[in-house]
Amino acid sequence: MSTAAPPEVQQVAAEEQGGLGGFLRARFEALRSGDVGSLPVIIGIVAITVFFTVKANIFFTAVNFDNLIPQMAGVTTIAIGVVFVLLIGEIDLSIGFLSGVAGVVVAELQMPGSGHDLPGLIAIALAILAGMVIGGIQGSFVAFLGVPSFVVTLAGLLAWQGVIIKALGTQGVIGIQDKQINDVANYVLAKNVGWILAIVFVVGFAGAAVGGQIKRRRAGLRAGNPILMLIRVVFWCGLAFAVVAVCNHSRGVPFAGLLIVFLTVLGTYVATRTTFGRHVYAVGGNAEAARRAGINVKLIRILVFMISGAMAALGGIIFASRLNSVDLTAGGGTILLDAISAAVIGGTSLFGGRGFVKAALFGGLIIGMISNGVDLVGYSDSTKYITTAVILLSAVTLDTVLRRRQAAAGR
Amino acid sequence: MSDTPTLELRGISKHFGSVQALSEVDFFVHDGEVMALVGDNGAGKSTVIKCVAGIYTIDGGEVFFEGKPVTIHGPKDAGRLGIEVVYQDLALCDNLDVVQNMYLGREAHDVVYRLREPEMELKTQETLASLSVTTVRSIRQPVATLSGGQRQSVAVARAVMWNSRVVILDEPTAALGVAQTRQVLDLVKRLAEQGLAVVIVSHNLHDIFEVANRITVLRLGRDVGVYDRAKTTQQEIVSAITAGVPTKVAGVAEEVEA
């Protein structure tokens, strides 16, 4: 299945392999030939939930879920950028410390008495802009000079860590008092606002799904089976309501949760419904073919690294907001590997051209659940590192093996 | 057939590092004509095509389109002139479906660059039907799932969808079976009948003698000569391919004896 197509098209493509009755058979055939879709993610989420619930009763509670959302928001945001970078078949290793740089920038800009105590939202915008510019510069080395992105961003990893240490100086920490910045990760929406957002999501989602089918039908094209579409709509809308219900059972929906869902929807839209998104998939699938088709491959590469930089910056702002400060550990630790793992675990191929933006959300959820669960059970950080490493390696191995299988099956 | 060639190259040169891939190559094709481009492996056929397509920039020489000098800086320029190429390696994105490949780089979109999927899908259906490509089960399946012949059909269909003036096919039948080769050859003839200028590269002289009006022979990056199909033989072409002498060298006759 071409992951570059919008859902109504993917549905038709799946059904055309053998009608409604053949739909499940087609899915099964696809599964056997290595197109596993979201199966690993679902299995992963269920397995992790069962495991940690057994180990720590508090894991499977509304309060913990409500805590989990701001915990996973930073990595998930960065992972959305990673998906775009992986889609063009590149890698960005600078995102960890780049997120730290953005944290430092936002903390520095809001600092009272520093002569530039800017309002929070402006500081946030400037920090994201900084990430975007840095990403653009790194991307230019890749696009114009052909330096492997692995090396460019590895240099970035080191350089931005140096910048963080230098910027924070001997004092080593900057506190954040600005309310707007601290609200990014800590604000909780009022309960009725949460319900209203769920309704907005449902109306928007169902509207888009039905609209997509009507458009196809009007054009005289085969539209997908309405029952399957209904199942899809009910599933996602049910999920939205369930999330709001669980959060409202505790304090309410965290703003950070709204933010990552919004970014996922926006990213998905850009990836599947705009010419830019189509060109991103094309560059990842066959860069030379894209070039011959007149696509400005260099520009696409630079723009994607700018997206990666901007998303890393926003992720860094979420981290800083959560801690109400930045210190010398900003951007370090497992952030880089967590973000890449999230994108890959969610089903984005490291080999370019295959993947979904929503992979970041589900991969981020899995990574977040592990981190959260390990803390609750009281395992040490060493356990967290080893677990994440094993899961990342499994995800990449799965991707590699399935890819070979898909190639063998002529997919 | 007018006297001004639709596409004409005069004295085209191209080198890669120390390799002189093309030296002073002349080439032309008229509307409604099938021009074959033949030569041994490494003669420079694909390089000529990529220069015309804007993939490579030429080192020297001139390109004329309908008699007017043009410079082709990139694939977009070639596309604007109505020059479409089916590359030897097809240049398809395996991860994209048939519709997405047909419109690659030229997607139908609205003012805010939103894709118009229904429009693209309909036009793809139409184009494939008009070329009697009936074996593709779903045009929404990734081209990676298609057979070699189907992929070839998609690449050809992509080239003829755009009201093109010049269609260039680089070894379009190399990967095809008998029936599919037949289809491509028929298509080539039909395109010329519709008034397009068609260039075909092939190693199969039998096929070439069936569809081409004229034959340009390349050897070691130089053009050896242009032959009228009606006035030449396969033998003559074979000897030109293997031992032809460039016409540009003073004192050498244009016709090469077998």
Ligand SMILES: Nc1ncnc2c1ncn2[C@@H]1O[C@H](COP(=O)(O)OP(=O)(O)O)[C@@H](O)[C@H]1O
């Ligand atoms: N991108 C390239 N870089 C270096 N050399 C090339 C390149 N493309 C073609 N060549 C060389 O140019 C010559 C002509 O190649 P080509 O046009 O592919 O031949 P043909 O298509 O006639 O078989 C060969 O010697 C080939 O090695």
Ligand SMILES: [Mg+2]
């Ligand atoms: Mg060739």
